[in-house]
Amino acid sequence: MNAYEKFIKIIREEAARSKKNHLIKLAEMTGKDSCRTGTLELDKDDLIVNETLKGKLQAGDVVLITQISEETFAILAKAGEL
Secondary structure (H helix, E strand, O other): OHHHHHHHHHHHHHHHHHOOOOOOEEEEEEEOOOEEEOEEEEEEOOOOEEEHHOOOOOOOOOEEEEOOOOOOOOEEEOOOOO
16 A cells, blocks of 8 residues: 555544545646645635645646635646556
């Protein structure tokens, strides 16, 4: 199991434990520390990021995010074409 799989497993376990429906969603990076999912704009105050992605994200990148609290979202991974 790689680091991403472990991270996603932990997120899923916590979601089940809290009985909240935390979904993993696609978002587009609008800058190096901001993104948009649907009409929701998130900035660095709203986001935490997977350590392996720090400093590597840029505008236009597609990422997987999940809501982990009322005001905080986690960027789990960067998505790309096959």
